[in-house]
Amino acid sequence: MSYERNGCPIRFGLGILGDKWSLLIIRDLMFKGRRYYGEFLSAGEGISTNILADRLARLEDADIIHKTPDPAHGKKIVYCLTEKGLDLMPIMFSIMDWAEKYDDQTEVPREFIKELRNQPKSLRRKILASLK
Amino acid sequence: MSYERNGCPIRFGLGILGDKWSLLIIRDLMFKGRRYYGEFLSAGEGISTNILADRLARLEDADIIHKTPDPAHGKKIVYCLTEKGLDLMPIMFSIMDWAEKYDDQTEVPREFIKELRNQPKSLRRKILASLK
DNA sequence: AGATATCCTTGTTTTTTGCAAGTACGGGAG
DNA sequence: CTCCCGTACTTGCAAAAAACAAGGATATCT
Known part of the structure; x- marks a missing residue:
């Protein structure tokens, strides 16, 4: 479901807040100190790899999270919340x-x-x- | 997805808050004055009848909403938020x-x-x- | 150089959602 | 009293999304 803007604030938030996997990723970033793909995967919630990849992409597209390569590990990617995400x-x-x-x-x-x-x-x- | 309790508050709320149709129904009850099945159906969000029926049942099961027959119309059913739902x-x-x-x-x-x-x-x- | 870790992608199966049609029943109109 | 409409769904099927399992590309470690 794409972001459909019709002026309703609840509907505006649905793409993120109306999706259980997105909520769990945001929870992990915000409160659990989890920052890597592998940490989200092994959080114990049962998410599939294709769904995790999909949700991370959507959250990045929505400017909720931001990803950067980990300087200490060339293959690792660090995810963090943007200001919009922290809000x-x-x-x-x-x-x-x-x-x-x-x-x-x-x-x-x-x-x-x-x-x-x-x-x-x-x-x-x-x-x-x-x-x- | 059933309500899985593992102590995490975000996960506890997922069955309701992590579902777009449930959020929209709660919005309509709380802020739009919509109380009947037909009002949710014609709210302009594009929900299907089987999904609406399913979500109303789930929200009732979760004690978020309550339904009663409309005294003025024997066939109509009025939905309202419970205390848990209003919270x-x-x-x-x-x-x-x-x-x-x-x-x-x-x-x-x-x-x-x-x-x-x-x-x-x-x-x-x-x-x-x-x-x- | 080979093994492992990391972040995915891919193909397939299963589940959920959306679509369209239909049903049961109460109430109103004629 | 009968017929029609409104109401709240249910049902069957197709489409879409999610879950599953396996595999791939690449960087790092040994």
Whole structure:
């Protein structure tokens, strides 16, 4: 599905947010410190290699992520979130907030949720710092 | 895809948030005042009848929406968001906030975005009131 | 020089989605 | 009372997407 612009903000976000594999990739980049193709592949979610390659390409096309060759490994590629991608953080925070309320088996640390709710800007700065 | 619980909040939300048709149905219920099967069908998004029926069933199974027969029309069914579904509002607000920044063709009124950013609780109350 | 790692691509199968037609039933019109 | 329309779907089939398994190109390591 291509990005169809008809002015609706929810529909605008669908190409990324309405796709489970894209959400998981963004999660891994944003919160799990995963940056390489192999790390996404072995994240335990069961994604197929052709789908992973496809989603990475789409996210790059949408300027959500950016890829660069790893200087230390000529064959490796490092993926990172762009500013547009990092600006998805409030959405991810909201999802975590909602899930903490409705998932009785959630494993997010209480301190994380507390900070997420009370000081989201501070939490955001910490996460941004850890991604540098 | 069934709801697989492994403690991750993003993954927990995937069955709903990682599905474009579910997001659009929630949007229509939450912000567009659409409550009937026929209204979702003719929202202009191109959904097929079997997919709409399937997604409504899934959202009901997940306790996101609730359906009741329309007292005024014996054959009509009214769909509405449950408390769990209404609690998705901050997520939808975040998506709109993000889209307003990155969609140069967004049609969300400026006043809506302003209130969304400055007084989300007030906006939430207004929307809840309009859904009663 | 050969083996391994890395990031994919390719071909095929399976699953999901979209399309078109049809169904069951309640209510309204005549 | 009967017929027709509206409503919410279901069904069968075709098309598209996803999943599976194997393989390829290339850089790095031993």
